[in-house]
Amino acid sequence: xxxxxxxxxxxxxxxxxxxxxxxxxxxxxxxxxxxxxxxxxxxxxxxxxxxxxxxxxxxxxxxxxxxxxxxxxxxxxxxxxxxxxxxxxxxxxxxxxxxxxxxxxxxxxxxxxxxxxxxxxxxxxxxxxxxxxxxxxxxxxxxxxxxxxxxxxxxxxxxxxxxxxxxxxxxxxxxxxxxxxxxxxxxxxxxxxxxxxxxxxxxxxxxxxxxxxxxxxxxxxxxxxxxxxxxxxxxxxxxxxx
Amino acid sequence: xxxxxxxxxxxxxxxxxxxxxxxxxxxxxxxxxxxxxxxxxxxxxxxxxxxxxxxxxxxxxxxxxxxxxxxxxxxxxxxxxxxxxxxxxxxxxxxxxxxxxxxxxxxxxxxxxxxxxxxxxxxxxxxxxxxxxxxxxxxxxxxxxxxxxxxxxxxxxxxxxxxxxxxxxxxxxxxxxxxxxxxxxxxxxxxxxxxxxxxxxxxxxxxxxxxxxxxxxxxxxxxxxxxxxxxxxxxxxxxxxxxxxxxxxxxxxxxxxxxxxxxxxxxxxxxxxxxxxxxxxxxxxxxxxxxxxxxxxxxxxxxxxxxxxxxxxxxxxxxxxxxxxxxxxxxxxxxxxxxxxxxxxxxxxxxxxxxxxxxxxxxxxxxxxxxxxxxxxxxxxxxxxxxxxxxxxxxxxxxxxxxxxxxxxxxxxxxxxxxx
Numbered sequence: 007x008x009x010x011x012x013x014x015x016x017x018x019x020x021x022x023x024x025x026x027x028x029x030x031x032x033x034x035x036x037x038x039x040x041x042x043x044x045x046x047x048x049x050x051x052x053x054x055x056x057x058x059x060x061x062x063x064x065x066x067x068x069x070x071x072x073x074x075x076x077x078x079x080x081x082x083x084x085x086x087x088x089x090x091x092x093x094x095x096x097x098x099x100x101x102x103x104x105x106x107x108x109x110x111x112x113x114x115x116x117x118x119x120x121x122x123x124x125x126x127x128x129x130x131x132x133x134x135x136x137x138x139x140x141x142x143x144x145x146x147x148x149x150x151x152x153x154x155x156x157x158x159x160x161x162x163x164x165x166x167x168x169x170x171x172x173x174x175x176x177x178x179x180x181x182x183x184x185x186x187x188x189x190x191x192x193x194x195x196x197x198x199x200x201x202x203x204x205x206x207x208x209x210x211x212x213x214x215x216x217x218x219x220x221x222x223x224x225x226x227x228x229x230x231x232x233x234x235x236x237x238x239x240x241x242x243x244x245x246x247x248x
Numbered sequence: 249x250x251x252x253x254x255x256x257x258x259x260x261x262x263x264x265x266x267x268x269x270x271x272x273x274x275x276x277x278x279x280x281x282x283x284x285x286x287x288x289x290x291x292x293x294x295x296x297x298x299x300x301x302x303x304x305x306x307x308x309x310x311x312x313x314x315x316x317x318x319x320x321x322x323x324x325x326x327x328x329x330x331x332x333x334x335x336x337x338x339x340x341x342x343x344x345x346x347x348x349x350x351x352x353x354x355x356x357x358x359x360x361x362x363x364x365x366x367x368x369x370x371x372x373x374x375x376x377x378x379x380x381x382x383x384x385x386x387x388x389x390x391x392x393x394x395x396x397x398x399x400x401x402x403x404x405x406x407x408x409x410x411x412x413x414x415x416x417x418x419x420x421x422x423x424x425x426x427x428x429x430x431x432x433x434x435x436x437x438x439x440x441x442x443x444x445x446x447x448x449x450x451x452x453x454x455x456x457x458x459x460x461x462x463x464x465x466x467x468x469x470x471x472x473x474x475x476x477x478x479x480x481x482x483x484x485x486x487x488x489x490x491x492x493x494x495x496x497x498x499x500x501x502x503x504x505x506x507x508x509x510x511x512x513x514x515x516x517x518x519x520x521x522x523x524x525x526x527x528x529x530x531x532x533x534x535x536x537x538x539x540x541x542x543x544x545x546x547x548x549x550x551x552x553x554x555x556x557x558x559x560x561x562x563x564x565x566x567x568x569x570x571x572x573x574x575x576x577x578x579x580x581x582x583x584x585x586x587x588x589x590x591x592x593x594x595x596x597x598x599x600x601x602x603x604x605x606x607x608x609x610x611x612x613x614x615x616x617x618x619x620x621x622x623x624x625x626x627x628x629x630x631x632x633x634x635x636x637x638x639x640x641x642x643x644x645x646x647x648x649x650x651x652x653x654x655x656x657x658x659x660x661x662x663x664x665x666x667x668x
Contacts, residue, residue, distance in 0.1 A: 067659075075578060075659040096257050096582060103258040103580015110662055114575050118275040130268070131258035131580035175579075 022087050024183060024214050025049035025072055029081035032067050041067045045081070047232070049216065051182075054209040056225045057218040059234035065218035066111070066187050068234060072216060073185045074102045086182075103132045107176030107213075109186040113168040117161035121152065121171050124160050128178040146178035147171075150204060166197025173204055177213070184208060186217040202227055258580040260588055269592035280597055283561040287601030287638045288608065290554020294547035295609025295634050296616075301543035302625035303617050305536040312532040317501040319398070321523040322492040322508055324484070335490060336512055341394040343511045344492070349500025354394025354493055355472060358387060360486035361445060361479060367468055368443045369431045386427050387467040388444055390475030390482070396422075398495040399461045401469075406436045406453030409471045417477040421449040424465040428454045444468060447478055461493065551641060554601075558645035562594050566649040573653045574661030583654035590653055594646030595639045602638015606631055 031043035042064040049055055057065045070076040071083060074090060083091050085105075090098060107128070115124045125143035133139050147153045150170040155163060160171065169189055176184055186205065190198035198221060206227050209215045217228070225231045273280045324335050336355055337343065344353035359365055366372065367386040396408045401422070409420050423433060423442065433440050433451060440451045449470060458464035475482075482488035492512070496504045505524050509517035566573070573586050581589075610626060617624035 070659040073578070075657075075662075099577070099580055099582050100257045102578065104256070108578055114571065114662060116275075116572065119271065123271070127576070128579045130264060131260055131576075131582075131585060134259060134261060136264075179579075 023048040023084075024051045024086055025216070026084040026087075027071070027078075027081065028084075030071060030078040030083055031080040032064075032071060032076055033079045040079075042071070042078075043080070045071075049214060051214055052209065052212055053229045054206065054215045054227065055217070056228040056231045057216065057234050058220065058225060058231055059218075063234045065234050069108075069185045069187050069216065069218055072183075073106050073108050074098045075108075104179060105182050107179065107181035107184045109169075109172050109176045109184070109189045111188045111191055113160075113165075113172040115160035115168055115171060115175075117159070119160060120156065121147065121158050121160055121163070122156040124171055125156075125175045125178050128175045132179055142178050142180075143174070146174040149177065149207075150174040164197075166193050166200060169193055169197070169201055170204065173201065177208060182214060184213050184215045186215065186219075188219050188221075189217065190219060190221045258582060258585070260581070260585040265585075265588045265592045266596070268589060269596050272589075272593055273596060279561075279565060283558055283565065283594075284597040284601035284604075284642075286554040286557025286561070287598045287641055288554075288605040290551040290557070290641065291602045291605025291634050291638045292608040292612065293550035293605075294637070295606050295631055296612040297543040297547035297550070298630040299609060299613035299624070299626050300616065301540040302627050302630075303613060303622055304539050304543075306625045307622050308532055308535050308539070316498045317525045318496050318498055319525060320492075320494040320496060320501055320505045320508060322494070322512065322520050323489050323523075325519050325521045336492060340492065340512065341392065344494055344508060347504055347507055347511060349497045349504050351495045351497060352394055352397035353495070354392040354396065354398045355490050356389050356391035356395045356469075356493060357472075357482040357488045357490045359390055359444075359470070359475060359479065360483050360488035362483070362486055365445050366443075367427065367431075368446075369433075371443050371448070372446055384427075384430060386430075387463065388475075389464065389467045389469045390472040391469050392472050395472075395493055396469070398493040399464060400457075400459040400495060401455050401464060402457040403453040404456035406451070408453055414471045414473045417474045418471065419447065419449045419474055419478075420452045420471065422453045422455050422464075422469040423451050424455045424458075424467045424469075426466045427468055442468065444470065445479075449474075551637070555641040555645045558594060558598065558601075558642055559648060562590065562646050562649040563652070566590065566653045570653070570656050570661040573656045574658035577656065577658040578662060586654045586656070587650040590650035591643050591646045594642040594649075596642070598642020598645070599635055599639035601642070602635035605638060606634035609634070 025047065026049075027045050027047040030045040030047075031040050033040040033043075045068060047068075057068060059065050067076065071078050074085075077091055082089055085101065090101065093101075116127070122140070122143055125146055126139050129139045129142050133142065144153060144156065147156050150173055152167060152170055152174060155167065155171075160168065163171065169192070173186075173189070176186075184205070189205075190201050193201060202221070205215050205217060209229075218234075219225065340355065341353050344350050364385050365388050367384055367388065393409060393411055393414055401408065403422070404425065406422070408422065409418070412418075413420055421442065421444065423431070428434070428451070431442060433442075433454065436451065436454065441448050442451055443449070449468075455464050455469070482490050484490070492508070494504055494508060501524055505522045509520040509522060512520060573581075573589075576586060576589070577583075610631060613626055614624050616622075
């Protein structure tokens with residue numbers, strides 16, 4: 007019997023989707039109406055998927071479910087074939103720390119810490135050796151073109167640079183899955199284009215990328231575009247891929 | 249078949265937790281200072297309170313030293329069946345003087361003759377015509393010369409009897425001021441003789457003060473050898489119990505009281521009863537105990553206030569940093585890692601606050617003692633562990649905020665901006 011560790015980078019099996027949501031829904035405690043309901047979604051390895059939809063449609067909630075920050079209250083979620091809904095918090099945290107990178111709407115940087123510190127934070131819990139962490143962070147900064155700013159304070163960077171640092175932080179651990187929540191929302195056109203190019207490069211490098219965005223440019227570069235929240239009271243994802 | 253396992257949970261090494269805590273603290277020094285201020289003041293007060301308790305205790309001890317007992321009485325536990333001999337060695341005085349802390353020692357006993365001992369200025373007729381009031385009943389003490397020194401006898405005029413008087417059984421005596429006054433003896437420029445039980449004795453000195461035995465002022469004191477020569481050995485059955493009086497330096501009485509019976513007779517040490525006047529030791533101990541308890545209570549209260557202060561600042565800090573903890577959770581930190589981060593930070597802040605507080609406390613003790621002219625007493629056992637106490641207080645204060653932070657939901661907290 008072969009054993010596969012799910013906290014190691016996921017190799018690409020032939021047909022099995024990396025992400026598979028079946029009727030997934032989320033109702034926040036104290037709310038009557040669900041934030042997300044009846045989501046059926048399958049994402050294959052190496053895809054770049056954009057999620058579109060109006061504000062409040064549940065894109066961020068969907069990313070939180072996929073990123074193991076939220077447990078779906080209904081339905082199931084299979085990550086590379088493993089049902090992760092019922093996993094212990096410790097195991098979900100391990101998967102989150104080792105397999106999933108996350109870029110938030112805001113860069114969410116520690117302003118009083120250096121750029122390198124911010125990126126190193128992403129691998130603090132997954133890699134025990136300090137040197138290994140520093141190398142991984144430096145490599146990630148190299149990929150986003152900010153190696154020369156690694157010793158600057160995060161607060162000293164421009165908005166576009168901050169978002170690139172956030173991406174560097176998300177990819178420092180070589181995640182199999184990168185989730186981006188409207189990463190270009192606060193950027194000007196040039197900075198947004200730079201970020202999109204970066205995401206496309208990552209996808210070409212084999213990373214599966216899921217981007218919630220209102221940016222048409224991002225949608226244009228994606229393998230598929232899914233609309234969230236067109237269902238009125240509930241929310242669901244609809245495939246608009248060509 | 250592929251069996252999948254979730255291996256390699258995320259980890260946080262102790263060195264990394266401490267490093268992160270130091271980085272966070274150094275990134276916001278002002279907040280760190282405010283947080284550790286509570287511990288600093290708490291530990292400073294704790295250390296200075298205990299130090300002041302020790303210093304004040306030392307001061308109280310010094311004040312009470314002047315009132316410590318300086319005399320020891322030793323008597324045989326049982327009276328001898330018949331007057332035989334003095335139950336003490338001849339060189340008693342030399343033996344006792346060899347003890348550390350002994351200033352003087354001597355033997356005395358009240359003269360008991362089985363009849364009233366009359367002291368008069370004139371000889372009394374042998375029979376019949378005793379003049380009423382011509383003689384008066386007064387205590388007569390037989391004593392060795394050492395007794396005079398042990399009782400700290402001071403004379404208003406004349407001289408004390410000496411070893412020579414003792415050795416030659418000279419019929420001399422000292423009159424207490426009360427007795428002398430009653431007999432009209434105020435001046436010894438011409439020889440004055442009194443009659444003790446009709447035995448003439450030359451008054452060679454008038455006792456004006458005897459701090460070791462005030463009753464000497466109302467008595468007539470004869471050399472013990474003279475008394476034995478005139479009336480025989482002391483009749484213990486009649487109450488003439490020979491007693492050793494030892495005068496000691498302040499504070500030495502307890503030790504001398506334990507050693508003296510052995511010096512008098514190593515074989516029969518248990519046959520002597522030793523008596524010490526009640527000293528102020530118990531009162532002193534009560535005063536010190538009360539002072540120490542008071543200062544301890546104040547110290548603990550201040551440390552508790554310091555702990556609550558850290559807890560409240562840490563609590564506010566954790567709320568302010570909830571997005572950061574959400575981010576850490578999102579990148580793989582387990583709940584216990586968040587707890588470790590906060591406990592490390594609060595322990596380091598407590599430790600630094602404790603170090604600074606202990607230093608401040610010692611400075612306060614020294615300054616206050618110097619201002620009052622006291623000798624500062626600083627117990628290492630209260631000062632050295634104080635920084636560790638600060639660290640423990642910091643950790644204690646961090647527990648509730650850490651539990652709160654560990655429950656932060658990353659998805660919810662990341663909707664807010666990071667504060668640091």
